[in-house]
Amino acid sequence: MENELALVDWSRAQFALTALYHWLFVPLTLGLTFIVAIMETIYVKTGDIWWKNTTKFWMGLLAINFAIGLATGIIMEFEFGTNWSNYAWIVGDIFGAPLAIEGLMAFFMESTFFAVMFFGWDKVSKGMHLTSTWLVALGSNLSALWILVANGWMQHPVGMKFNPDTARNEMQNFWEVLFNPNGVSKFLHTISSGYVLASLFVIGISAWYLLKKREVLFAKRSMIVAASFGFLTSLFLLISGDESAYNVAQKQPMKLAAMEGLYHGEGKAGIVALGILKPEEEILKDPKHPFYFDIEIPNALSFLAHHSADAYVPGVNDLVYGNEEHGIESVASKMQKGKLAVQALTDYKKFKKEGNDKEAKIALKTFEKYQHVMGYGYLKEPTDAVPNVPIVFYSFHIMVGLGTWFLLLFIVVLYFSMINEIENKRLLLMLTVLTLPMGYVAQEAGWIVAEVGRQPWAIQDMLPVGMATSNISTTSVQITFWLFAVLFTALLIAEIKIMFKQIQIGPEGGH
Numbered sequence: 001m002e003n004e005l006a007l008v009d010w011s012r013a014q015f016a017l018t019a020l021y022h023w024l025f026v027p028l029t030l031g032l033t034f035i036v037a038i039m040e041t042i043y044v045k046t047g048d049i050w051w052k053n054t055t056k057f058w059m060g061l062l063a064i065n066f067a068i069g070l071a072t073g074i075i076m077e078f079e080f081g082t083n084w085s086n087y088a089w090i091v092g093d094i095f096g097a098p099l100a101i102e103g104l105m106a107f108f109m110e111s112t113f114f115a116v117m118f119f120g121w122d123k124v125s126k127g128m129h130l131t132s133t134w135l136v137a138l139g140s141n142l143s144a145l146w147i148l149v150a151n152g153w154m155q156h157p158v159g160m161k162f163n164p165d166t167a168r169n170e171m172q173n174f175w176e177v178l179f180n181p182n183g184v185s186k187f188l189h190t191i192s193s194g195y196v197l198a199s200l201f202v203i204g205i206s207a208w209y210l211l212k213k214r215e216v217l218f219a220k221r222s223m224i225v226a227a228s229f230g231f232l233t234s235l236f237l238l239i240s241g242d243e244s245a246y247n248v249a250q251k252q253p254m255k256l257a258a259m260e261g262l263y264h265g266e267g268k269a270g271i272v273a274l275g276i277l278k279p280e281e282e283i284l285k286d287p288k289h290p291f292y293f294d295i296e297i298p299n300a301l302s303f304l305a306h307h308s309a310d311a312y313v314p315g316v317n318d319l320v321y322g323n324e325e326h327g328i329e330s331v332a333s334k335m336q337k338g339k340l341a342v343q344a345l346t347d348y349k350k351f352k353k354e355g356n357d358k359e360a361k362i363a364l365k366t367f368e369k370y371q372h373v374m375g376y377g378y379l380k381e382p383t384d385a386v387p388n389v390p391i392v393f394y395s396f397h398i399m400v401g402l403g404t405w406f407l408l409l410f411i412v413v414l415y416f417s418m419i420n421e422i423e424n425k426r427l428l429l430m431l432t433v434l435t436l437p438m439g440y441v442a443q444e445a446g447w448i449v450a451e452v453g454r455q456p457w458a459i460q461d462m463l464p465v466g467m468a469t470s471n472i473s474t475t476s477v478q479i480t481f482w483l484f485a486v487l488f489t490a491l492l493i494a495e496i497k498i499m500f501k502q503i504q505i506g507p508e509g510g511h
Contacts, residue, residue, distance in 0.1 A: 008466045010477040011083045015148055017481065018076045019451070021445055021488040025069030025495075027443050030144055030191050031198025033064045033137035035229055040133050042225075044126050054218055056121070057507035058202065059133075061499055063118050068495045072488060083477060087458050087468035094160050094171045095150050098178075102146035110139030120201040122500050144194075152183020154459050155450075156251045162371060164348055164364060169462075182247045186450070189240040192233050193446060197439040199230025203413055204436030205503055207429040216423060218507050223422060227414035234407040241403075242304065248453075249305035252460060253383060254319050255453035258392035260301055262315040264288045265323060270296035271304065272397070273321055277390050316389065320382050330381035338377025341370035375462045384464075387455040395448040402442040 036059050043051035077099065080088050088095070116124060116132040124132070153159075159176030160169045171177065203226045206219035251257045256262075261277050262269065275294030277283070299309040306313070312326055322330030344367035351360035354471045367374075379385060413432060416422040422429070454460060458468040 003491065007472070007474045007477065008469055010481060011469045012465060013085060014477055014481040014484065015076070015079055016451070017485060017488070018072060018079060019447065021492065022069065022072035022076055023443055023447055024091075024440060024492065025065050025072065026144070027190075027197045028065050028201055029062065029140050029192030030194030031068060031196070031229075031233075032058060032065070032139050032201065033133075034195065035198055035202055035226060037060055037130075037133045037137045038225055038229065039222075041129050044130050048219070048375065050217065053507045054222060057218070057502075058222070059118065059353070060502055063114075064495060064498050064502070066114065068491050071491060075484065083470050083472070084458075084468050085470040087463065089168065090463060090468075091154075091169050091459060093155060093170055094177060097171060097174070098146040098150040098153075102143050106139050106142035106146060110136055110143060123333070127480055141191055144191055148187040148190055149178055149180065149183045149451075152186045153177055154457075155186070155454055156180055156182035156247070157459055157462060164345055164367060167345075173245050182251060185240060185244040189237065189244045190446075192240055193403075195233035196230055196237055196403070197443055199233065199410065200436050200439040201227040202226035202405060203230070203410075204433050207432035208503070209506070210423045211429050211433070213423075215506050218415060219422075220422060223413060224417045227410050227417060230406070231410040231414055234403070234410055237403060238407075241400075245304050246307070248314070252454060253314055254316065254387065255392070255449075256305060257314065257316045257319060258387050258389045258453055259396040259449060261294075261389060261393045262301070262313065263317050265312060265314040265318040265326065267302065267312045268299045268310055269301040269305075270298045272296055277393060280389075297299050309374035313492050316386055319475040320386060331376065331379070331385045334373040334376040335379055335382065337370040338373045338375060338379075340377070341367050341374040342377040344370070345374075357373055371459060375459070375464055375467075376459065378464045379456070379468050384456055389455050390448055391455045395445040395452070399442050399445040399449060402438050402445075404436070406439070406442070416505060 010438045036055055039051055039055040039058065042048075043055055055273040074397060080095075113132040117129065117136050120132060121130050145404075157169070158180050159171060159173040161172050162168070163170050175380040203223050206226070207220045209215045211217040245256070245259075248259075260272055261268075261275065263283060272291070273295045275291045275296075278290055278292055302311040303309045305311065314323060314326065314328055314336070318326070318328050321333050322328055322333065325344050344363045348360050348367060351357075351363055409432065413422065416425055416428065454466045456466070
């Protein structure tokens with residue numbers, strides 16, 4: 001048992017390591033492709049060589065990020081087969097389809113036109129080059145679409161049917177999988193966060209040039225484009241975040257409770273704008289007051305979760321131990337039903353093998369009745385259904401707090417850029433440079449909320465993480481974990497060094 005737990009923990013750690021490193025590169029690509037496309041469009045429209053030089057500079061940084069980001073993405077996809085083969089077997093028919101489309105359509109288009117975009121200056125017409133740049137932006141975001149469709153399905157499985165004979169989920173409705181509300185909201189929120197990060201990246205580097213009194217015209221023009229793009233996409237980020245939270249409330253109420261540190265359900269529940277959680281042992285004694293202190297926005301959580309200021313929002317304890325008044329079933333009850341489903345599936349296979357069709361039909365009927373909570377049958381304790389609340393809570397509030405700061409920063413930077421005073425605001429420029437790494441912190445915090453918040457599930461309510469791993473040795477996972485840690489860190493250091501060198505050189509023809 002200890003070996004099994006160690007294997008699960010190390011497999012989770014390795015995948016988390018890969019995902020967190022991978023996400024240092026992806027959002028910048030998502031947003032910078034569009035910023036580059038906008039700048040090149042201005043160049044084509046105006047014929048101003050300054051815009052061509054500006055476009056080529058940011059395109060060079062995009063190419064560095066794009067190339068290094070590929071390595072982590074490829075490794076992460078291979079890990080589904082090496083470390084999570086049980087998961088791959090059970091859901092490969094569904095999960096594999098979006099990933100296959102991503103590789104065959106979106107990534108192929110992105111990579112093909114990336115070559116034209118990067119190497120095609122003065123070799124193809126302006127129109128063809130501009131079209132290639134926009135297709136790279138479209139392709140990179142289509143890649144994100146299919147990956148996030150797959151991830152959204154894990155959080156809210158739809159459009160499939162479990163085949164008891166093969167023990168696999170089989171796709172029944174591709175369009176239901178594609179337009180899964182959870183996947184759509186996750187896609188929109190994720191790409192818009194990438195746009196915000198790319199905007200911070202451009203204005204942060206531009207601010208550095210202005211502080212150094214270098215490339216002034218280049219920096220000011222870049223800041224206007226990026227701040228405008230960042231402001232508009234920040235507004236969209238707020239809207240998509242609201243929709244994403246609403247979907248979480250409907251399909252993953254435990255995640256929502258963890259995001260807000262809500263242990264005891266409330267009507268007219270408020271959002272904690274700022275708070276410090278007590279240790280778990282103190283919370284267990286007094287779940288109604290889990291904070292040392294908190295600043296709350298009244299009724300906001302009820303409205304966010306159910307679009308009604310009076311709505312009841314269940315807390316962690318309601319979801320674990322049940323709440324008859326509000327029709328919430330306890331985890332213990334789901335575990336009991338889940339065990340019946342697991343046993344019925346075992347009996348069905350046994351009776352089918354023996355040729356006892358009558359008993360097989362009875363077992364199948366029992367399985368189908370409790371199939372929706374089958375995953376709970378693998379849990380050991382009701383509290384196993386609770387994610388790490390402090391990690392989710394603090395990650396969520398860091399993400400939201402930083403997102404609010406980014407929006408305010410874009411407004412101020414855009415204002416002073418438009419009145420041509422930005423180069424004189426040294427404190428603002430310093431804050432802008434310091435905010436750039438905070439964009440990456442917000443990105444990582446968002447993914448921690450999404451993935452830690454859905455634990456213990458690989459597939460919500462259907463497959464716990466502990467049942468999804470491969471039958472391999474813990475030692476092999478430990479070795480590859482440290483190898484990947486060294487490799488990814490080396491790649492990150494290489495990217496930073498190359499980018500710093502390019503930034504120090506500056507844009508071609510800049511003044």
